[in-house]
Amino acid sequence: MKKILVTGGLGYIGSHTVVALQQAGYEVLIIDDCSNADKDFLDRITSITSIRPQYFSIDLKDQLKTNQFFENNPVDGVIHFAAYKAVGESVEKPLMYYRNNLMGLINLLEAMNENKVDHVIFSSSCTVYGQADQMPIDEQTPLKKPESPYGKTKQMGEEILEDYASTYQKNVICLRYFNPVGAHPSSKIGELPKGIPNNLVPYVTQTAAGIRECLSVWGDDYPTRDGTAIRDYIDVNDLADAHVKAITRLMEQKNKTNLEFFNLGTGTGSTVLEVVNAFEKANNLSVNYKIQPRRAGDIVEAFADNSFAKKELNWQPTISLEESLRNSWNWEQNLGQEK
Ligand code: UD1
Secondary structure (H helix, E strand, O other), X not given: OOEEEEEOOOOHHHHHHHHHHHHOOOEEEEEOOOOXXXXXXXXXXXXXXXXXOEEEOOOOOOHHHHHHHHHHOOOOEEEEOOOOOOHHHHXXXXXXXXXXXXXXHHXXXXXXXXXXXXXXXXXXXXXXXOOOOOOOEOOOOOOOOOOOHHHHHHHHHXXXXXXHHHHHOOEEEEEEEOEEEOOOOOOOOOOOOOOOOOOHHHHHHHHHOXXXXXXEEEOOOOOOOOOOOEEOEEEHHHXXXXXXXXXXXXXXXXXXXXXXXXXXXXXXXXXXXXXXXXHHHHHOOOOOXXXXXXXXXXXXXXXXXXXXXXXXXXXXXXXXXXXXXXXXXXXXXXXXXXX
């Protein structure tokens, strides 16, 4: 059984990926410092798969502990999610973001290199494209300087990995996610936003649950079909499946080059109002919303050309937006009942 280390394995995309890896027959070890995750996700994962992953409470900024982990736990590959991800917070605390996201990555890569672990998947984002000049966005689309320090840490992370892959002959896959949504169909794991959500779907589910009074729709004067901004909402279980396929590609040495990039999106853009309508229809309820001015830093539209991932990873999104939004709502209701 191949052993995969998942850093940030108790987080939103990480936990879904741990489940998918276990179900695909991998042994999973998790490193998470729980700075933005709950340790009870270990129990939640176990209740889905009946396999308890080994868990290590390590902050990757701690170089010594990170090295010791690799010395004591031989693994075949790494999927690296552990990072801060709040755009607004990164604008207020850029150094905290650079320290955490970049130092964590560098310590991880050094420890991997010293312990001869040759395969890594990096959690990147479509934010590296900024407002692209053409839609859909494929992997050849020129990168633009991201607006936020968070986005810059993703772009810098990719650059660090480029040098790492070529200098040390390592195999790297960067997965650029569009907008992750949804939850596990069991409702046992899902997104756990701390405080007021910034992202659209958690705000919608919290508004439907009565935790928030009213959803603000940021801008209806964009040059789009209904004036609201367009994004490509990709289900988190489909994302998890792409990670399994990407690490398997490396394990089976099927990668074409030692540094590969894949866009992970559905290929279809939805406006904010289309998401709200799809949520209402999927769950047979209505969401209180109000049009507000545009949010600073937002782009007009972003949706993926996912044909490279389809061809090379043999991956395909399978979950419709409505189904994702049903799962998100079930997860939100489940959380409410647990409180
Ligand atoms: C944001 C980040 C992106 C990150 C991604 C992770 C920014 C500028 N970008 O993407 O770097 O990788 O999250 O999930 O923050 N909206 C509303 N009302 C709300 C919340 C959002 O109308 O209460 C709108 C936004 O204006 C946007 C769309 O919904 O048009 C999606 O927003 P969001 O979920 O925050 O994702 P992004 O901004 O696309």
